[in-house]
Amino acid sequence: MTELISGKDISKQIKNEVQQEVARLKTQGLTPGLATILVGEDEASKVYIGQKTKTCEQLGIASFHHKLPIQATETELLNLVNKLNHDPKVHGILCQLPLPPHLNADKILLAISPDKDVDGFHLLNMGKLLSKKNMKEIEAEGMYLPCTPHGIIELLKRTKTPMSGAEAVVVGRSNIVGKPVALLLMAENATVTICHSGTRNLPEVVRRADILIAAIGKPKFITAEMVKPGAVVIDVGVNRLPEGLCGDVDFESVKAKAKAITPVPGGVGPMTIAMLMVNTLKAAKKLNGIN
Ligand code: GUN
Numbered sequence: 001m002t003e004l005i006s007g008k009d010i011s012k013q014i015k016n017e018v019q020q021e022v023a024r025l026k027t028q029g030l031t032p033g034l035a036t037i038l039v040g041e042d043e044a045s046k047v048y049i050g051q052k053t054k055t056c057e058q059l060g061i062a063s064f065h066h067k068l069p070i071q072a073t074e075t076e077l078l079n080l081v082n083k084l085n086h087d088p089k090v091h092g093i094l095c096q097l098p099l100p101p102h103l104n105a106d107k108i109l110l111a112i113s114p115d116k117d118v119d120g121f122h123l124l125n126m127g128k129l130l131s132k133k134n135m136k137e138i139e140a141e142g143m144y145l146p147c148t149p150h151g152i153i154e155l156l157k158r159t160k161t162p163m164s165g166a167e168a169v170v171v172g173r174s175n176i177v178g179k180p181v182a183l184l185l186m187a188e189n190a191t192v193t194i195c196h197s198g199t200r201n202l203p204e205v206v207r208r209a210d211i212l213i214a215a216i217g218k219p220k221f222i223t224a225e226m227v228k229p230g231a232v233v234i235d236v237g238v239n240r241l242p243e244g245l246c247g248d249v250d251f252e253s254v255k256a257k258a259k260a261i262t263p264v265p266g267g268v269g270p271m272t273i274a275m276l277m278v279n280t281l282k283a284a285k286k287l288n289g290i291n
Pocket of ligand 1: 136
């Protein structure tokens with residue numbers, strides 16, 4: 001029987017852990033706080049931001065939402081980031097992507113204090129991840145890991161999926177998912193291959209995977225013939241089709257072949273939010289010198 005990996009259930013466990021720790025910090029007079037920034041009216045972004053602020057409330061984390069109009073200037077956005085960098089009630093800052101095209105996302109992400117970069121998108125945090133060899137070094141450094149890749153690793157760990165020595169294939173090379181998840185899998189001692197639109201014989205390469213991470217942003221791109229029997233399949237895709245949400249994996253056909261698979265929705269998505277809460281808690285502690 002194929003195991004359905006429920007990100008919904010696993011994220012609940014993680015959120016419970018965060019909630020307890022937040023309650024403990026509050027008895028010491030510290031309330032972790034997350035500031036979110038949304039520029040414009042992107043419908044998907046509004047949904048994501050709504051989920052993030054709602055989860056903060058559920059866990060006792062203070063949330064400070066800032067909504068800017070689509071015509072906001074770079075200076076306005078940079079001024080807001082700067083204000084939040086200096087606000088002692090704000091421990092984490094998240095600027096929802098994508099930004100409207102007239103705003104330079106790289107510049108905005110670089111302006112967020114690396115100590116408040118709970119998305120793990122600042123070049124300093126990305127560079128730290130790149131420079132560490134294994135999980136022990138990553139944990140010792142104490143930087144923020146990007147939420148989706150970190151959530152994927154937690155899914156694998158909490159389902160006791162062996163990573164050391166496993167063949168892991170990542171389909172997609174984005175800065176937000178593909179590249180960082182490849183680094184984390186390597187830090188877990190997996191043998192990692194990254195595939196992308198330029199990969200020759202992609203189905204053949206993907207068939208090597210014991211662990212398959214689909215993060216290419218194309219609906220139902222991964223079909224059953226690309227999957228090795230017994231593989232663990234993690235679907236990062238969130239594609240909005242007229243008939244509803246679907247992942248990057250053709251769930252129905254792949255399910256029959258995989259040992260375990262994440263559904264969409266209810267797989268990786270809830271984990272991203274849970275790891276954002278983990279990072280916000282970590283930021284509150286770090287900025288207040290608490291271990
Ligand atoms: N857009 C899609 N995923 C993310 C994310 O994890 N963080 C931010 N800030 N924007 C996103």
